[in-house]
Amino acid sequence: MPAEQRRAAVLGTPIAHSLSPVLHRAAYAQLGLHWRYDAIEVGEAGLADFLAGCGPEWAGLSLTMPLKRAIVPLLDEASDLVRLVGAANTVVLGHRGAVGHNTDVAGIVDALRESGAQPGPALVIGGGATAASAVAALAVLGSPQVVVRARRPEAVGALRELAGALGLGLAVEGWPAPGERLPGRGRAGIVVSTVPAAAAADLVPAVPLDPGVLLDVAYDPWPPPLVTAWRAGAGVAVTGDAMLLHQAAAQVELMTGRRPDVEVMRAALRAEIERRAARS
Numbered sequence: 001m002p003a004e005q006r007r008a009a010v011l012g013t014p015i016a017h018s019l020s021p022v023l024h025r026a027a028y029a030q031l032g033l034h035w036r037y038d039a040i041e042v043g044e045a046g047l048a049d050f051l052a053g054c055g056p057e058w059a060g061l062s063l064t065m066p067l068k069r070a071i072v073p074l075l076d077e078a079s080d081l082v083r084l085v086g087a088a089n090t091v092v093l094g095h096r097g098a099v100g101h102n103t104d105v106a107g108i109v110d111a112l113r114e115s116g117a118q119p120g121p122a123l124v125i126g127g128g129a130t131a132a133s134a135v136a137a138l139a140v141l142g143s144p145q146v147v148v149r150a151r152r153p154e155a156v157g158a159l160r161e162l163a164g165a166l167g168l169g170l171a172v173e174g175w176p177a178p179g180e181r182l183p184g185r186g187r188a189g190i191v192v193s194t195v196p197a198a199a200a201a202d203l204v205p206a207v208p209l210d211p212g213v214l215l216d217v218a219y220d221p222w223p224p225p226l227v228t229a230w231r232a233g234a235g236v237a238v239t240g241d242a243m244l245l246h247q248a249a250a251q252v253e254l255m256t257g258r259r260p261d262v263e264v265m266r267a268a269l270r271a272e273i274e275r276r277a278a279r280s
Contacts, residue, residue, distance in 0.1 A: 005057050007036040008255055011050065012064035013043045017220040019241065019269060020062050023248040026268035027260035035059070035256075044070045054093055060255035061091040062248070065196075068104075068129035075100040084165060085136050086158055087129035090251045101254055104130060107247030108137035108192065108215065115238045117190050117213040121145045123183060125203065126194035127156035130217055134192040135162055135170070143190065145169040147183070149176065176206040184208035185235075193217065193226060201225040211235025217243055222277050241269055 010020040016039070024037040042050050047070055054061075063071055068087040072078065075088065076097030082088045088100035119142030124134045127150035138146050146168060150156050153172045163170035176182060182191065182203070189212040193200045197218035207229045214230045219240040230237040245266055252260045 006033070006059045007038070007057055008060045008062070009038040009040045010062035010064060011040050011042040011047070012067055013041050015039045015041045015064070018064065019219065019244060019272060020064075020248060022268055022272045023245065023265050024062075024252060026265050027249070027252040028256075030261050030264045031252075031256065031258050033256060042067065047071060048074055051091075051098060058093045060093055060251070062251055063089050063091065065128075071100060074098065081105060081136070085129075085132045085162060087132055089133075089247065090254055092254050101251075102133060103247040103250035103254070104133035104243070105136045105140065106250050107243040107245070108134055109140050110246035111215055111238050111242035112137070112141060112190060112192075112213065114242060115213050115215070115236055117141065117236075119143055120189040121187055122147070122190040122192070123188035124148045124192050124194060125200070126150060127152065127159060128194065130194040131156075131192075132159060132162055134194055135159055135168065136166065138190065138192070139163075139166040139168045141190070143168070145171070147171045147173060147188065149173050149182075151175045176203065178205075180206060182206045182208050184210035185212040186210070188212060191215070197221060197224055204229040207233050207235075209233070211237075214238065215243065216240055219244065219273070221280065222273055241273060245269055 010018050018039045021037050021039050028035045068089050071088050078100040081102045082100045089104045090101040092099045122138045122143040124131050153174050191214045193216045200218050211230050211233045214237040216224050216227050217240040218224045227237040249262050
């Protein structure tokens with residue numbers, strides 16, 4: 001299939017806010033590839049049919065909420081990391097069929113390393129697919145103990161199993177009560193919020209008095225309210241675009257076989273974020 005006929009897309013719902021097209025298109029331009037990349041609204045109910053309808057022109061798919069776990073049983077092959085975490089954010093399409101990968105873990109690791117985060121006790125907010133990737137990333141970074149705060153602590157059994165497989169200490173607690181603050185730097189030097197922006201905004205009153213490093217995977221609206229509050233408390237806060245950048249660079253390499261220039265992608269991403277912020 002000639003390179004100029006290849007295409008890829010990010011799937012999910014809602015999807016209109018996605019910055020993935022900006023990143024992938026910038027990478028294609030830098031690599032000299034005349035590929036097409038779209039954002040397509042697809043829910044769990046339509047995922048199997050969409051995948052079945054992908055012809056030979058399709059190079060791959062990026063997956064966001066709520067599809068990262070829903071895609072796993074539809075894959076022909078899955079990477080070891082996908083099997084471990086139970087979630088895929090990337091599908092490479094080709095002669096081997098639909099092959100699932102997880103680049104979220106690497107994206108979180110790279111974003112936290114850029115922030116200067118040091119290994120130590122950590123906190124993950126949320127219990128979904130991205131939370132699983134966050135737990136795996138914190139294990140890579142050397143965190144010995146992770147606390148998960150979720151609205152439904154009884155529903156995070158998969159995270160307990162994952163932590164056990166990683167040899168990582170894991171405690172599960174409920175959502176912060178009114179007036180309660182999240183643990184500070186001494187008990188949670190790294191905090192990863194994996195919940196949607198609206199839920200993360202509810203945590204603004206819970207920002208600790210001595211915040212450590214926060215990675216908030218949300219990036220819409222901009223700036224995320226939790227990030228603003230965290231920085232106001234003199235903490236280091238990393239926005240979700242940093243994770244998005246690094247996981248997208250890994251996706252491009254998986255789909256094209258070529259490593260893109262991350263700084264070119266970063267510049268395109270920053271320009272688009274600034275453009276959206278000026279319009280809001």
